Amino acid sequence: MEKYECVCGYVYDPANGDPDNGVEPGTSFADLPEEWVCPLCGAAQENFEKID
Amino acid sequence: MYKPIEIADGIYSVGCRDWDIRDFHGYSTYEGTTYNAFLVLGEKNVLIDTVKEKFSDEFLSNISRIIDPKDIDIVISNHTEMDHSGSIPKLMQIIGKDKPLYCSKMGAINLKSHFNQDFNFQVVGTGDTLKIGNRTFSFLETRMLHWPDSMFTYLVEDAILFSSDAFGQHYSGDKFFDDEIGDEIIPHARKYYANILLHFSPRVQALLKDVAKMNLKINMICPDHGILWRDNPSKIIEAYDKWSRQEPTKKVVVIFDSMWESTTKMARSITSGIESEDVAVRLMNTRKWHRSDIMTEIIDAGAIAVGSPTLNNGIFPVIADVMTYIKGLRPQNKIAAAFGSYGWSGEAVKILNKEFSEMKLDIIDDGIKVQYVPNEDDLNKCFDLGVKIAKTLKQRLSDAKK
Numbered sequence: 001m002e003k004y005e006c007v008c009g010y011v012y013d014p015a016n017g018d019p020d021n022g023v024e025p026g027t028s029f030a031d032l033p034e035e036w037v038c039p040l041c042g043a044a045q046e047n048f049e050k051i052d
Numbered sequence: 053m054y055k056p057i058e059i060a061d062g063i064y065s066v067g068c069r070d071w072d073i074r075d076f077h078g079y080s081t082y083e084g085t086t087y088n089a090f091l092v093l094g095e096k097n098v099l100i101d102t103v104k105e106k107f108s109d110e111f112l113s114n115i116s117r118i119i120d121p122k123d124i125d126i127v128i129s130n131h132t133e134m135d136h137s138g139s140i141p142k143l144m145q146i147i148g149k150d151k152p153l154y155c156s157k158m159g160a161i162n163l164k165s166h167f168n169q170d171f172n173f174q175v176v177g178t179g180d181t182l183k184i185g186n187r188t189f190s191f192l193e194t195r196m197l198h199w200p201d202s203m204f205t206y207l208v209e210d211a212i213l214f215s216s217d218a219f220g221q222h223y224s225g226d227k228f229f230d231d232e233i234g235d236e237i238i239p240h241a242r243k244y245y246a247n248i249l250l251h252f253s254p255r256v257q258a259l260l261k262d263v264a265k266m267n268l269k270i271n272m273i274c275p276d277h278g279i280l281w282r283d284n285p286s287k288i289i290e291a292y293d294k295w296s297r298q299e300p301t302k303k304v305v306v307i308f309d310s311m312w313e314s315t316t317k318m319a320r321s322i323t324s325g326i327e328s329e330d331v332a333v334r335l336m337n338t339r340k341w342h343r344s345d346i347m348t349e350i351i352d353a354g355a356i357a358v359g360s361p362t363l364n365n366g367i368f369p370v371i372a373d374v375m376t377y378i379k380g381l382r383p384q385n386k387i388a389a390a391f392g393s394y395g396w397s398g399e400a401v402k403i404l405n406k407e408f409s410e411m412k413l414d415i416i417d418d419g420i421k422v423q424y425v426p427n428e429d430d431l432n433k434c435f436d437l438g439v440k441i442a443k444t445l446k447q448r449l450s451d452a453k454k
Contacts, residue, residue, distance in 0.1 A: 007195065007196040007252065007254075007255055008196050008200060040200070041158065041195065041196060041200035042157060042158045042161075042195070042200055043195050043196065043200070047195070047196075
């Protein structure tokens, strides 16, 4: 599944999810809950870009 | 201390000058810097940002020349980095800890973790306003320009933008405004951009587009460092537009270090090759040039060539320092080539190429490595590499125009 990088450098990797914030491993970026924001800088999902 | 300056009716610059600082968290500041803060008088008195903790007494004394600091009713923190927030604890102690402190959501989190105490946070985001008498303070979140908490405060009626670190420069002198100093300030602004904001260039582009859409009238831009842009604020906005587009120019930066002058000789031959093609070149020895000055030269270059001796099977430590620094700032749209002398193992060129590749630079040659001391033939190859870099760059620039 595709990884997405935040403007602050944080990478959302679906394989890891974000368990600290209630996101199970295996959750694709598109399936993140709407209120999920970058755990490092607080940026909304629109500030993320897909990376190779 | 300087006499607070009334920058507009009832608005004062009350910050401090740091004449002595020469190393600002690893950025060379040959002319010191300033920590700008602003006091807006009215039905309620508002303070925008503070200064480094070390200057807090001078800062309070500056404010005292205008009003009793206890009469400050509201504090706005545009940015929580300690050169702007460091005096907040002492200030709040004096003016009253219950006074409202306006900041972004991340600002509140950051201030708590910096000072290990709570304040009367009033969290604001883009579009929120604070109306005081006939003045409106409008807030604009500028996340990651350059910290998660960063925001701008815009005074609507006065058309003054308090831009925190954006549009700043590390410069301390007896000039306070762009019209007093003229174009002499631009290299400082450029260095600031290259070393603090370059990796957020896509955010800068997005912000400039947003601001253009909002059709904001801007009479003055007041950054938290250096001179204020009152004569022609569009000049620095246009410069930011240019720098953030990272368009390559016909210029190469050759960065190198050497142990026994062999890599120096190679660097000089490459430089000659580049010059023979009428391409601008900067030859920068990493032990003579500060990493932040090298970075400033890189932003408008179309190519970099990096030379390192091999030391203990790795790249030379000073080159590793500079490469780590450059990589973090994410320069874009450049071609690259590596070179270096070695004794017996010769890993440096390979390591540099790996770095280039991770930085998404376009490697145009496998690079040249020379054992011990370059002979005439080796130096001719280096000259040819310089020619190849210059020719490739010219070709790319001409293709980009089409």
